[in-house]
Every structure is written in C-alpha cells, then in structure tokens.
Amino acid sequence: MKNNIFKFVFLLISGTMMANVSLPNIFGDNMVLQRNSEVKIWGWGNPKEEIKLVSSWNNQEYKVTANNQAQWELKIKTPEAGGPYTISIKGYNEVILKNILIGEVWVCSGQSNMEMSVSWGIDNGEEEAKNATNPNIRFFTVPKLTATTPQNNLLGNWTESTPETMKYFSAVGYFFAKRLREDLKNVPIGLISSNWGGTPAEIWMPEEVVNSDAVLLENAKKLNEQEYGPRQPGRSYNAMIYPFVGFKIAGTLWYQGESNVGSEVYDKTLSALITSWRKGWQDDFPFYYVQIAPFKTGSNNFSNVTLRNSQRKLLKEINNTGMVVISDVSDTIDIHPKDKKSVGIRLANLALANTYKTNSNLVNGPLFKEIKIDKNKAIVSFDYADGLYFKNKVTKQFEVAGVDGIFYPAEASIKNNQVIVTSKKVPNPAKVRFAWGNTIQSDLFNKANLPASCFISE
Numbered sequence: 001m002k003n004n005i006f007k008f009v010f011l012l013i014s015g016t017m018m019a020n021v022s023l024p025n026i027f028g029d030n031m032v033l034q035r036n037s038e039v040k041i042w043g044w045g046n047p048k049e050e051i052k053l054v055s056s057w058n059n060q061e062y063k064v065t066a067n068n069q070a071q072w073e074l075k076i077k078t079p080e081a082g083g084p085y086t087i088s089i090k091g092y093n094e095v096i097l098k099n100i101l102i103g104e105v106w107v108c109s110g111q112s113n114m115e116m117s118v119s120w121g122i123d124n125g126e127e128e129a130k131n132a133t134n135p136n137i138r139f140f141t142v143p144k145l146t147a148t149t150p151q152n153n154l155l156g157n158w159t160e161s162t163p164e165t166m167k168y169f170s171a172v173g174y175f176f177a178k179r180l181r182e183d184l185k186n187v188p189i190g191l192i193s194s195n196w197g198g199t200p201a202e203i204w205m206p207e208e209v210v211n212s213d214a215v216l217l218e219n220a221k222k223l224n225e226q227e228y229g230p231r232q233p234g235r236s237y238n239a240m241i242y243p244f245v246g247f248k249i250a251g252t253l254w255y256q257g258e259s260n261v262g263s264e265v266y267d268k269t270l271s272a273l274i275t276s277w278r279k280g281w282q283d284d285f286p287f288y289y290v291q292i293a294p295f296k297t298g299s300n301n302f303s304n305v306t307l308r309n310s311q312r313k314l315l316k317e318i319n320n321t322g323m324v325v326i327s328d329v330s331d332t333i334d335i336h337p338k339d340k341k342s343v344g345i346r347l348a349n350l351a352l353a354n355t356y357k358t359n360s361n362l363v364n365g366p367l368f369k370e371i372k373i374d375k376n377k378a379i380v381s382f383d384y385a386d387g388l389y390f391k392n393k394v395t396k397q398f399e400v401a402g403v404d405g406i407f408y409p410a411e412a413s414i415k416n417n418q419v420i421v422t423s424k425k426v427p428n429p430a431k432v433r434f435a436w437g438n439t440i441q442s443d444l445f446n447k448a449n450l451p452a453s454c455f456i457s458e
Contacts, residue, residue, distance in 0.1 A: 021045045021091035026244040028097060030158035032138045032190025034248040035081045035102045042073035042246070045091045056085045057102070066091075078102050081187040101138065103188030104180065105249045106351075108173035109204065109241070110256030112197030113290070116336055118167045123338045125171070132166035136186070137177045139169045142194035142244075146203075146235035150242040158190070169193060172255060172290075175344025180351065183358045192249075194240045198229040200259040201266070204241065205273040206280075207234025216272060219265050229259075241277070251286035251355060252277065253347055257311060258292055258335060262303045266310035271318050286355050288322040288347050291453060293330030293337050294439050304438035305454050312367065312453045322350040325365040325442070328451045332439040346450075362386060365442075365450035371432050371457050378410075378421040378429040380457075385417040387447025395443050399423075401431040419444070432457045 023043035033039050045051055045066040053062045057079050066072040083101035088094060108114055118125035140158050159165045166174055170193045177189040196203075202210050202220045210216045210233035223231045230236060260266050274287050291311045297304040315323055324346035330337040337343075352359035366382040373379075378400055382388065390412075399407040400423045410423040410432075421432050435442045435454040442451040 020093045021049070021051060021089055021095055023089070023095065023097075024153045024243060025156050026140065026154070026192075026247050028157050030099050030138055030160060031097070031140070032101045032103050032105050032158070032188050033078050034105045034250060035078055035187070037078050037248050038075045039078050039248045040073055040075050040246050041087075041089075042071065043089070044070050045072055046070060049091045052088075052090045054088045054090075056087065057082070081184075083188065101136065101188035101190070103136070103190060104184070105190040105192065105247070106173070106176070107249055107252045108170045108176075108191055108193045108195070108255075109252060110195050110254050110290075111199050111259055112195070113258070113292075113336060113340075114170055114172055114253070114255035115193070115195035115197055116340060117169055117171050120336070121338065122171050122340045124341070125167075128171075128174075128341070129163045129167045132161050132163050132174070134161045134178075134181075136181065136188040137161035137174070138188065138190045139165055139173075140190070140192045141169060142192065142240045144196050144236075145239040146230045146232075147239035148235070150206075150238045152243060154239065154243040170195065171340035172344045172347065173253065175341045176253060176348045176351075177344075179345045179348035180356075183352050184356060192244065192247075194236075196229065196236055196240070198259055199236060199256070200231065201256055201269050201273055202233040203230050203236040204256075205234065205237050205276045206242075207232075207237075209272050209276045210234070213268075213272065215265055215268055219263055219269065222262075242280070245277075245280040246282075249281070249283075249285060251288065251351065254287060254289040255292075255343070256289075257307050258295070261292075261297050261307050262300070263307060263310070266307050267314040267317060270311070270314055274318055274321070284320055286320050286322070286351065287318070288324070288350050290343055290347070291323050291325050291327075293335075294327050294332050294435075294437075294441050295330075295335050296332060297438050301438055302436070305436055305440070308454050309456060312455060315367070320354075322354055322364070323453070324350060325451050325453050327435070327441040327454075328445075330441065332441065362446060362448040362450070365448075366444060366446050366452035368434070368453070368455035368457070373429055376422055376427050376429065378432045380419040380421060380432055380434075382417070382419075382452065384446055384450075388414050388417045388419070389445055389447075390414065391443040391445060397435045397440060397443055399433050399436060400426045400429045401433075402426050402428050403430045405431065407431075407433060407436075 398412040433456040444452040
C-alpha cells in the first residue's frame with residue numbers, strides 16, 4: 001500500500017513538473033517588445049490548461065487554452081514606447097517577466113562582420129565600450145548552433161547594454177541602436193543578434209527553399225567544397241532563426257556575402273532568403289543590408305565585385321530593402337574592416353529615413369540608374385546623385401565597351417549630376433562599368449559624402 005501511495009505522489013509531482021507553464025527564452029526578463037503592435041507570445045503548458053496573461057501597461061487579461069500538443073499562443077496589444085513593465089503568465093504555476101521595455105526590435109544577422117564586436121578590436125572600441133551603459137538598449141545573442149530540423153527554442157537571455165555586455169555584442173548593431181535613439185529620443189531599442197562567421201547565405205534560409213529552386217540548389221552544391229563552418233542549406237536557420245520567427249520585429253539588418261563570393265546568383269539567393277523570412281513572420285518588414293567591402297579575393301579579379309553588383313541589383317528586385325555602401329570606410333587587405341561605427345550609423349540613417357520618416361537627409365550613395373548613348377558618348381545617370389563629385393577631381397574608374405563587350409579605360413566628366421564617359425578606342429559605346437575590380441574603392445561621391453556602388457550596365 002505504502003508503495004502505491006509513493007508511486008501516486010511521484011506521478012503527481014512529475015505530472016506537475018511537466019505541466020509548468022513555460023516560454024521560449026526569447027521571452028524573458030529585460031526583453032523589448034515592439035511598440036504600437038499586436039505582439040505574439042507563445043509557450044507550453046498542459047494540454048487543455050487555461051493560461052491567463054496580464055500585461056502591466058494596461059492590466060488587461062488575456063486567456064487561452066493550451067492545445068493537445070501542450071502549446072499555446074496569444075496576441076497582445078503593446079502601447080507607445082515606455083517601461084519598465086511586467087507580464088504575468090499564469091496556469092497551474094505563474095511566470096512573471098520583469099523589466100520589460102516597449103520600443104523598436106531589430107534582428108542583426110549575417111557572418112563575421114555583423115558578429116564582430118569591440119572585443120575583436122575595432123576603431124576606438126575600448127572608448128565606446130566605456131560609455132555603453134544604457135538600460136534603454138537591450139541585447140539578445142543567439143548561440144551558434146545547427147540543426148537538421150526546425151527547433152522550438154534556443155539558449156540565451158536579454159541583457160541591458162553595459163560596458164561588459166556591449167563589448168561582446170555586434171558592434172554594427174550597437175552603433176545602429178545608438179544612432180536610432182538620437183532621432184527617436186526616448187524609444188528603447190532591442191537587438192537580436194544571430195550571426196556566424198564564415199557562413200554562406202544558404203544556411204540561413206529554410207532548406208526546402210534552396211532544394212526547390214534549381215538555380216539555388218546548383219549554386220549551393222559548390223559551397224560544400226569549402227572546409228570550415230556549416231555549409232548545408234537550412235542548418236543555421238533551423239537552430240538560430242526559426243525558434244524566434246513570429247517574435248514581432250521592426251526589421252532586419254544583414255551583413256553577409258563574403259562566404260558567397262564567386263557566386264553569379266547572389267541576388268537570387270538573398271532574394272529567396274528575404275522572401276522566406278517575411279513569409280515566416282507574415283510581415284513585409286524592412287530588410288537593410290551592407291554591401292560587402294572591396295577585398296582581394298583569390299586569383300579571380302572580379303569575384304568580389306560581381307557579388308557587390310548582385311547586392312546592388314537586389315534593391316530593384318525586392319521591395320522595402322536598402323543597402324549601404326562602405327567602400328570608403330573599408331580596408332582592401334582586411335576582410336574585417338575596423339570602422340564599424342560608420343556602418344551602423346549608415347544603416348540607422350537608412351532606417352530613420354525610410355522606416356521612421358524622421359530623417360530627410362540624403363542617406364544613399366549614388367546608384368546606377370541608366371545609360372544613354374549620344375554618338376561617341378555614354379551618359380550615365382544615377383539615383384541619389386545630388387552634388388556628384390570625384391574624390392580626386394579626375395577618375396580612372398570608368399570603362400566603356402562596344403557591342404563586342406571588350407572594356408577599355410575611359411575618360412569621365414561630371415555635368416548636371418550625370419557622368420559623361422568617352423574612349424577613343426570605343427567610337428560606338430554600348431556598355432559602361434564603374435569601379436569594376438575586387439579591390440577598387442569607389443571615387444565617386446554625392447553631396448552627403450557617400451560613395452557610389454560599383455556597377456556594370458546590362
């Protein structure tokens with residue numbers, strides 16, 4: 001009899017332990033929730049358990065019943081920016097989330113240049129870290145993991161920005177948040193950093209997206225020849241993105257591409273990634289990315305510049321995207337440029353202009369628009385061309401080709417914010433290219449002192 005009672009008590013205890021209401025780690029103390037939104041919160045309980053959630057900003061109660069798989073989810077309304085608040089979630093037990101802020105949440109993803117922190121050694125990093133105490137900037141770092149199937153949780157927790165936490169967090173992300181706060185004043189910023197050095201874009205999207213597209217699949221097969229880091233499509237997406245898909249965000253920052261150098265179809269690859277993320281979130285959120293820096297890459301003189309040109313073309317292929325060009329703040333012999341502050345600020349200026357509409361300044365470098373042929377001259381037009389100038393008065397970075405496609409160095413001059421290109425060797429120009437080489441740092445700028453992207457006319 002005693003034995004049976006013992007068994008019964010044991011079952012009762014283990015049953016209760018199993019039934020505890022719990023949440024994925026992305027929901028925790030110190031988190032930031034997206035302001036003025038309907039935010040999804042989800043977790044686990046007992047099948048058919050009633051879950052009650054109360055948010056302290058309006059003391060509203062929300063109720064839901066866990067399904068047969070012991071899962072539940074709720075949509076709750078968030079107010080204007082503010083905090084700190086608490087959220088209470090109650091089933092058979094109670095979970096209280098504390099020190100929650102309401103503000104703007106951004107995902108920072110990509111490879112090592114997004115991952116790079118003060119601890120790696122960046123320009124003026126130690127000084128920046130000393131001044132990084134800011135309880136209104138919050139960080140969540142996703143650990144590096146792969147999985148063959150989508151995971152429902154990940155390790156990690158939200159922390160406030162301090163000299164110690166900032167030192168090991170994405171520097172680009174931190175400088176982005178700091179610049180946003182200058183214009184958005186008292187709005188808290190939450191950053192979710194999910195990066196892995198040396199990774200190609202294919203591992204950051206669902207495997208079936210790559211497998212169901214012949215072009216992407218063919219390109220992904222070439223990646224397996226490289227030796228280090230994950231290479232199989234979907235592996236980081238499953239472990240490092242999927243677990244928080246649906247956590248309401250303002251947008252995504254992306255700095256990646258070095259591990260796809262050599263690809264002729266990077267615009268298709270990144271376009272598939274953006275589309276798959278937006279589909280997962282069911283949200284057409286802004287996606288702002290960094291054009292990789294000019295860098296000496298192997299023996300092919302054009303593998304890096306081809307990828308940068310793909311990044312430029314993507315802007316016209318996918319809506320609600322933006323790109324920052326950083327050729328002027330990079331180093332052609334270091335694949336990890338140390339000026340991360342300029343990169344973060346340029347991304348923030350894009351967001352402030354396009355997403356928040358608080359910045360009316362010119363935030364893009366000149367982008368190739370079209371060429372018109374006038375006898376022996378090619379007239380090149382750009383978007384964002386106000387105040388066009390060459391850094392050294394004269395440029396040697398334009399080349400021109402006839403219908404044969406053979407390019408020759410050209411003379412270039414600026415007139416009415418257009419560039420007039422001619423070459424004695426090409427009496428009938430058909431194509432123009434600019435800054436076309438792996439290590440060429442653009443010498444064409446606009447009045448905002450932002451560099452033009454490389455390009456080749458179609």
